[in-house]
Amino acid sequence: MAKAVFRPGEAKNIEEKVMLPLYKDYSPIEDVEVQEEEEYTGPTAEDLRREAEEYKAQFEVEKQQMKADAQKEAERIIKAAEDTAFAEVKRQTDQAAVIKADAENDAAAIIEKAKAEAAQIVAEAQAQHDKLVSDARSEGFEQGSAEGYEKGKAEVERLIERMHKVLEAVMQRREEILQDTESQIVELVILMARKVIKILSENQKNVIMANTVAALRKVKTRGNVTLRVNIEDVKLTTQHADEFIQHVENVQGITVQEDSAVEKGGCIVETDFGAIDARISSQLTELENKILEVSPVKNIKRQDPLTSAE
Incomplete structure (x- = not known):
């Protein structure tokens, strides 16, 4: 540690030069060129916030437009599917109408045939009755009249009963035809609904x-x-x-x-x-x-x- 206080005789002169370091540098300072910072001319935070808000609003409008366009496209697809389904329904309905008309024509033909057969049976019964009466008269008026009347009456009743059975069978057949036709039409409607719904469910998202x-x-x-x-x-x-x-x-x-x-x-x-x-x-x-x-x-x-x- 250097001494701060010296006694008499302790300090001596020396011949050598001693350079004491300076606590401060006194050398001339060179001029340094200071560059000025460029002034910021870009968007401010408020501008960026406003731009973000505008972008958000524009995106929301575009989003709504996209949803509206998608909805219109979905409605168009549904409308096209409905038109296709209705066209198929109309075609199947026309087919059902043809089936029913054919069945009714067949039933009408059967009825006309039955009426003709019934008329023929009645004519035969009347002819048989007339023949029996004529034969009875040739055998004797009193006896022939009574016996001929009874025989003719029995034959007419038999023929009338036969006619009723024929008509009953014809009407039963008519009901069977109409019922079978109605069954075919209902089955056709159900099958048509199944096919249309199946096609729509498999092809329309x-x-x-x-x-x-x-x-x-x-x-x-x-x-x-x-x-x-x-x-x-x-x-x-x-x-x-x-x-x-x-x-x-x-x-x-x-x-x-x-x-x-x-x-x-x-x-x-x-x-x-x-x-x-x-x-x-x-x-x-x-x-x-x-x-x-x-x-x-x-x-x-x-x-x-x-x-x-x-």
């Missing part, structure tokens, strides 16, 4: 969408639901699960699961309180039952709604 929304709207209690659909409809229903929730008030969450027992276009909605069956086959069966309720024909053979439409 919006069928599963509309069917699912209709089924979900039947859910009475709020909560989560499980949606069981055909494997080919899993992707589409999963993508639109949020839209289903927006359209249905009581549904809070949707879990989509594959179910091989559900035909394409149909679904089963499972809740904590039960299930809603919206399968295409179930709806076809319900439609068939309603048709049979208003139909006088009760002996129509029931078939599987979807396999019979193939």
Whole structure:
């Protein structure tokens, strides 16, 4: 440690020069050119915020336009499908009318034939009666009159009874023809409905969408639901699960699961309180039952709604 205080005689002169370091540098300072910072002329934070708001609003408008265009396209597809279905219905209805007309013509022909046979029977009975009366008169007026009358009466009654049996058989055959025709028409209508609905459910994607929304709207209690659909409809229903929730008030969450027992276009909605069956086959069966309720024909053979439409 350097001494700060020296006694007399301790300080000595030295010949050498001693350079003490300066605590400050006194060398001349070179002029340094200072570059001025360029003034920022880009968008401000407020401009960026406003631009983001405008972009968001524009995106919302485009989104709504896309949804509207998609809705119009869906309506166009549905309209085209309905036109095709109605054309098929008209064609099948015309065919049913032809079948019924042919059956009625056959029945009318049978009745006319029966009337002709009945008239012939009556004519034969009258001729037989006249012959018996004539023969009786040739044998004797009193005896011939009584016996001829009885024989003629018996023969006429026999022929009239035969005529009634023929007419009864003809009327029964007529009823069988008409009933068989009505049965064919009802079966044709049911088969037509099966084919049209099967074609629509397999070829129109919006069928599963509309069917699912209709089924979900039947859910009475709020909560989560499980949606069981055909494997080919899993992707589409999963993508639109949020839209289903927006359209249905009581549904809070949707879990989509594959179910091989559900035909394409149909679904089963499972809740904590039960299930809603919206399968295409179930709806076809319900439609068939309603048709049979208003139909006088009760002996129509029931078939599987979807396999019979193939």
